[in-house]
Amino acid sequence: AQKITQTQPGMFVQEKEAVTLDCTYDTSDQSYGLFWYKQPSSGEMIFLIYQGSYDEQNATEGRYSLNFQKARKSANLVISASQLGDSAMYFCAMREPMNSGYSTLTFGKGTMLLVSP
C-alpha cells in the first residue's frame, strides 16, 4: 500500500521569503509519480508540480520547485519569494495503481501555509 506523510500541520512564512513544505512517501513500486496540489479556501485543488521517479532533474514550475530525494523517499515542495496569495492548504500526492490497471492519486493530510505581510 502506498502512503504519503506530511508532518507539518501548519507553516508560517513572511512575504518574499522562501518556505519548504515536507512530504515523505512509502511505496514498493519502482516507477511512480509525485504531485503537489494547492487548495485555497475556495476548495478547488490546483495542480502545482509533478516529479517522476525516473526524472533525473528536480522539477521546477515558476516559483515552485520539488526537492526530490529518492533514497530518503522525500519530495519536499519549495516555494520561493512567498506571496500573500500563497496562503492555502498544500497537499502532496502519489500516483496509485488501481486493480483496473489505471491509476488515481493518494493524498497526504496536507499542510496549511499562512503568508504574512
Place this chain on the structure above:
Amino acid sequence: DTGVSQDPRHKITKRGQNVTFRCDPISEHNRLYWYRQTLGQGPEFLTYFQNEAQLEKSRLLSDRFSAERPKGSFSTLEIQRTEQGDSAMYLCASSFGTHNEKLFFGSGTQLSVL
C-alpha cells in the same frame, strides 16, 4: 476551457434523504474521478470512469453510494439514505489520461447532513 464544474456548491439535507451531485468535466477529458474530503484530511478516492465505463468502484464507501456517467460526458454521484458521517466535501476531477495522471479538480460540493 471552462474547467471542471460541480453543482451544487453546497447541499444541506436531513438524515435519511437522498442527494445527487453533478460534475461536468473539461470537455476533451475522457477520465473522471470522484473524491471525498473530510475536515483535516486529504481527498480520498471513491470511483473512476473512462468515458462512460466505471472502471473502479471498489472504494465507494458503501452500497448507498453510486455514480454514473451516461454518454461519457457529465457524471452524477448519488448518496442514498444519507447519514451524518456522509458530511464532507465531494470533489470531482478529470484528466486526459496521460502517464503522469495530472488531474484537474472542480471546486467541490460541500454536503452537510443534519
